[in-house]
Amino acid sequence: MSGVFPDGTEHVSGDETSWQELQDLLAQPSFFGPRLWIVRGAKSLFDQKPDTWITAVAPGNCLLLSTITKTNPAPKAFAQAVSETGGVVIKVAEPTWREAANWVRERLRVDGYTITRDAVENLILVAGRSIERLDKEIEKLELFVHPETRITAGHVLACVSPDPGMNTFAFVDAVATKDKAKAFSEIEDLRMRGVSPVFMIAVLGSHFGLMWRAKESSNKGITQDSLGKALGVHPYAARKALEQSRRWTFSQLEKAIRLLCDVDESLKTGKIDPVSSMDYMLVNLFAE
Numbered sequence: 001m002s003g004v005f006p007d008g009t010e011h012v013s014g015d016e017t018s019w020q021e022l023q024d025l026l027a028q029p030s031f032f033g034p035r036l037w038i039v040r041g042a043k044s045l046f047d048q049k050p051d052t053w054i055t056a057v058a059p060g061n062c063l064l065l066s067t068i069t070k071t072n073p074a075p076k077a078f079a080q081a082v083s084e085t086g087g088v089v090i091k092v093a094e095p096t097w098r099e100a101a102n103w104v105r106e107r108l109r110v111d112g113y114t115i116t117r118d119a120v121e122n123l124i125l126v127a128g129r130s131i132e133r134l135d136k137e138i139e140k141l142e143l144f145v146h147p148e149t150r151i152t153a154g155h156v157l158a159c160v161s162p163d164p165g166m167n168t169f170a171f172v173d174a175v176a177t178k179d180k181a182k183a184f185s186e187i188e189d190l191r192m193r194g195v196s197p198v199f200m201i202a203v204l205g206s207h208f209g210l211m212w213r214a215k216e217s218s219n220k221g222i223t224q225d226s227l228g229k230a231l232g233v234h235p236y237a238a239r240k241a242l243e244q245s246r247r248w249t250f251s252q253l254e255k256a257i258r259l260l261c262d263v264d265e266s267l268k269t270g271k272i273d274p275v276s277s278m279d280y281m282l283v284n285l286f287a288e
Contacts, residue, residue, distance in 0.1 A: 005036035005062070012037060014044035014067070019053060022063060029058040042067040046074060053081035063087075097234050100129040107138055108151070115151040121236040122156045126169055137161065168195065168203045176207060176244040180286050187278055197274040198267055201281070205260045210237070211245035212253045218242055259284050 012022075017039065025037055039045060042065035054063065067073060072089070079089050095103065101120050108115050115123075127137045137160045144159045145151050171190055174182035190200060210231065217230050227242060228235030245253070263281045266272040272280070 005034050008035040010035070010037050012039045014039050014041035014065075017045070019045065019048060019050040023054055023056070026054060026057045026061045026063055029060070034060045034062065036062045036064060038064045038066065040066055043073045046078070053078050054085060054087075055081065057085050057087075095129050095131065097124060097129065100124050100131070100134065103131060104134060104138065107135070108142075111142060112147045113142060113145070113151060116153065118153040119151050119156050121234075122153045123160060125236065126156065126160050168200055171200065172203055172207050175204060175282070175285060176211065176241075176247075178247055178286065180282075183282055183286075187282065191275070191278075197278050198264065200278065201260050201264045201267070205257060205264070207241070208253055208256050208260065210241045211248065212250070212257070214238060214242040215245040215248075215250065215253070218245075256285055 022037065022039070022045075045065065046067075057063070065074075074089060082089055101124060104120050104123060105115060123134065123137065123141075127133050140159050140161075141151055141155060145155050168190065171183065171186035173179075174186050187200070210233065213231055214227060217227060218224075222230050224239055224242065225235070228238040231238050231241075233241075248256070259281065263272070263277050267274065267277050
């Protein structure tokens with residue numbers, strides 16, 4: 001659609017507009033070429049439950065409603081109204097890891113860039129699989145790296161912004177690699193962003209469990225190429241967990257998991273405050 005509306009695209013937030021405002025925009029004839037209005041977070045619009053939906057669209061105008069939800073938030077009345085005005089409702093699933101990786105490589109190839117396998121995997125792991133987010137991060141990478149220079153994992157980590165839904169990535173990585181300074185720095189950043197300590201502990205617990213299983217599987221003779229399938233995760237995540245697990249003995253991993261369970265219980269029962277709990281957890285995780 002960007003090719004059809006190169007200079008006539010407006011972005012609107014679903015919680016900052018109304019159906020009546022959108023109707024007024026769409027009903028106004030476009031004198032400067034085709035116009036496209038993109039509404040992000042359209043679920044907020046559907047929560048308004050208006051008496052009427054979009055009933056008229058002037059020639060040259062187009063409305064795109066975008067929302068990331070597990071179920072379609074649009075009621076049948078909306079779908080019927082869209083159909084009557086010549087529109088369509090499309091349900092799209094999040095791309096698989098492979099689909100996202102192939103899209104990244106092709107997107108960069110078209111612009112004259114190349115990228116290493118590790119860089120692709122890091123990009124998706126950090127930014128997520130949203131094509132919209134990946135597109136924005138690729139734009140930043142292309143500004144950061146000269147076309148004649150192959151994009152590496154180092155370039156990705158230097159300029160790609162973490163997906164808000166995966167904002168514990170750097171923290172977990174620092175803990176798993178026993179980088180004390182980085183771990184305390186990242187946890188302070190997470191506090192400032194209001195990330196729940198219970199969530200941080202849950203993510204850490206899951207990763208320590210993955211490291212345990214990766215280490216155990218490797219000891220049983222499972223190769224790195226088969227590790228992802230055996231653990232039920234992407235091969236890159238499996239390889240990374242195995243590499244990090246080499247810094248921990250089984251005894252240390254068990255101690256860490258028990259510690260996380262104890263801190264989680266203390267938080268949920270009010271025996272310890274959130275700030276103290278995270279400091280206590282890190283000090284004990286790194287204790288020799």
